[in-house]
Amino acid sequence: MKHLKATRKILRGRGIVTGRCKGIALVSQKPLSFLGGVDYNSGIVIEKGHDLKGEFLRDKVLCFPSGHGSTVGSYVLYSLVKKGSGPKAIVNQVADTVVVVGAIIAEIPMVDQIDIKQIKTGYIVEVDGDKGMVKIVGRGD
Amino acid sequence: MKILVRLGDLFGATRLIPIQSTHLSGVSYKHLGDAAIDFLDELASKGGRAQTPSSLNPSSLDQEILVKRYSKDRVAKQQHIIELYKKMLIQPTLTCTPYYVQKPKPTQHLAWSESSAVVYANSVLKAWTNREGAPSALAAALVGKTPNYGIHQPQNRQPNVLIKLETKLSAETDYGALGIHLGKFLKEKIPALEGLRGSDDELKQLGAAMASSGMTARFHREAPSKKEKLETMTVEAKDVEETTSNLCTTDQKPDLVFIGCPHCSINEVKSVARALEGKKVRKGAELWVCTSRHVKEKAKNYVNIIERAGGRVLCDTCVLVTWVKDLGVDTLLTNSAKTAFYAPTLNEVDAILRPLSQCLKTVCRS
Numbered sequence: 001m002k003h004l005k006a007t008r009k010i011l012r013g014r015g016i017v018t019g020r021c022k023g024i025a026l027v028s029q030k031p032l033s034f035l036g037g038v039d040y041n042s043g044i045v046i047e048k049g050h051d052l053k054g055e056f057l058r059d060k061v062l063c064f065p066s067g068h069g070s071t072v073g074s075y076v077l078y079s080l081v082k083k084g085s086g087p088k089a090i091v092n093q094v095a096d097t098v099v100v101v102g103a104i105i106a107e108i109p110m111v112d113q114i115d116i117k118q119i120k121t122g123y124i125v126e127v128d129g130d131k132g133m134v135k136i137v138g139r140g141d
Numbered sequence: 142m143k144i145l146v147r148l149g150d151l152f153g154a155t156r157l158i159p160i161q162s163t164h165l166s167g168v169s170y171k172h173l174g175d176a177a178i179d180f181l182d183e184l185a186s187k188g189g190r191a192q193t194p195s196s197l198n199p200s201s202l203d204q205e206i207l208v209k210r211y212s213k214d215r216v217a218k219q220q221h222i223i224e225l226y227k228k229m230l231i232q233p234t235l236t237c238t239p240y241y242v243q244k245p246k247p248t249q250h251l252a253w254s255e256s257s258a259v260v261y262a263n264s265v266l267k268a269w270t271n272r273e274g275a276p277s278a279l280a281a282a283l284v285g286k287t288p289n290y291g292i293h294q295p296q297n298r299q300p301n302v303l304i305k306l307e308t309k310l311s312a313e314t315d316y317g318a319l320g321i322h323l324g325k326f327l328k329e330k331i332p333a334l335e336g337l338r339g340s341d342d343e344l345k346q347l348g349a350a351m352a353s354s355g356m357t358a359r360f361h362r363e364a365p366s367k368k369e370k371l372e373t374m375t376v377e378a379k380d381v382e383e384t385t386s387n388l389c390t391t392d393q394k395p396d397l398v399f400i401g402c403p404h405c406s407i408n409e410v411k412s413v414a415r416a417l418e419g420k421k422v423r424k425g426a427e428l429w430v431c432t433s434r435h436v437k438e439k440a441k442n443y444v445n446i447i448e449r450a451g452g453r454v455l456c457d458t459c460v461l462v463t464w465v466k467d468l469g470v471d472t473l474l475t476n477s478a479k480t481a482f483y484a485p486t487l488n489e490v491d492a493i494l495r496p497l498s499q500c501l502k503t504v505c506r507s
Contacts, residue, residue, distance in 0.1 A: 035172060040174050048486075068356070071166060071167070071254055071273070071274030071276070071277070072167050072172045074274055074276045075174070075177035075180065075275060075276065078180060079177055097273075101144055101274050101276045101277055102276075104144055105144070
């Protein structure tokens with residue numbers, strides 16, 4: 001049985017889109033573009049050279065430094081969430097309009113100003129878009 | 142409204158300000174997809190209507206040629222998107238060059254998306270627009286206002302990088318390659334290009350390219366008075382040459398020669414016509430000249446010359462937003478650095494970048 005003391009950690013940032021959820025983190029250290037970088041139907045990352053290439057976004061708490069690329073990307077994020085292939089929540093280092101607007105219209109929680117280097121893929125996290133917090137509650141054994 | 146207020150809060154706006162016009166991207170079915178149609182449908186049915194003059198970016202097809210080459214389903218979905226925008230009282234101008242249709246005046250506040258149009262409006266026409274997203278531009282259209290952050294505040298309009306051009310720019314492709322090169326380094330910063338000359342058409346290429354590889358919304362043509370305090374970057378001939386060379390992904394013979402990214406000005410249509418006068422496009426070769434309906438109408442005589450030579454002047458669309466691969470195109474020859482930059486990923490085709498004269502020489506019978 002692992003010690004629980006080391007697992008709980010609270011990262012404080014800025015709430016961008018309200019809402020709370022709990023899920024498994026999918027973490028990238030590279031910016032992500034929704035238009036062209038993610039398959040629009042399946043929600044698989046297809047961006048060449050991306051550290052998340054081949055991963056499904058479905059139901060994950062997607063953590064990445066910031067978005068880039070076409071603003072139509074906001075509609076791609078909306079479309080993925082509506083289809084059920086999208087992430088549950090977004091955690092960024094720096095919010096950019098494409099991702100912010102996408103999260104608003106998709107109605108998923110979003111937090112930025114988080115040091116995402118503290119989160120690893122597989123961690124169980126709670127995202128609070130109202131308080132602007134990400135809580136690591138498990139390390140996904 | 143929610144979108145505008147949240148964006149405004151995030152980026153330090155103090156209030157919403159009225160705008161003279163909006164321009165919307167997110168029109169081509171190729172990029173928009175099905176679920177966004179539901180989103181637009183909901184907005185239109187709930188009574189969303191434009192409160193300010195609003196125009197649209199290119200669609201995935203024109204009404205003469207491509208409309209006959211795609212499946213009924215694809216065509217129907219594309220037309221449906223345009224109908225939804227029309228229902229919201231947004232003008233179906235279907236061009237990335239709304240400034241040719243309705244020229245903004247200096248110091249007008251706008252809410253435009255389409256990065257190439259944003260940079261042109263800010264840098265050449267001296268209007269003020271942020272680099273809007275497709276949904277935020279739509280939100281601004283429906284409310285008639287935008288939050289006063291970014292370029293709407295004077296302190297954000299000043300250059301923060303000085304670019305020293307130590308090379309001569311001759312062809313329009315040099316301007317485009319320069320733009321691609323700069324965009325990568327600048328990201329969001331605003332450059333002052335000391336000593337930059339160039340026609341409006343050449344600056345249009347520069348801006349479109351810069352906005353593609355980077356996130357900038359504006360460039361200046363003169364160095365500011367306090368230039369010693371600015372971060373400096375030098376551009377030499379080899380930077381432009383290397384960028385041009387890297388934008389060419391193949392040396393295969395092109396399947397399609399494409400002129401018109403951004404959409405051609407009357408002047409550019411004239412240049413193509415002049416070069417094609419008395420010549421014929423080779424059998425099996427295809428030449429597209431893309432422009433707005435507005436320009437096509439005004440440049441009728443030049444359009445006739447191009448079409449008599451065997452070229453096609455298409456409105457409402459362009460290569461990047463349509464399914465060229467489905468039309469059998471694997472290699473593209475263009476004079477647009479923006480197209481050469483995007484086509485390999487957005488269209489999965491190879492691209493070659495050459496100035497207009499060379500593009501037309503390639504496509505004509507010797």
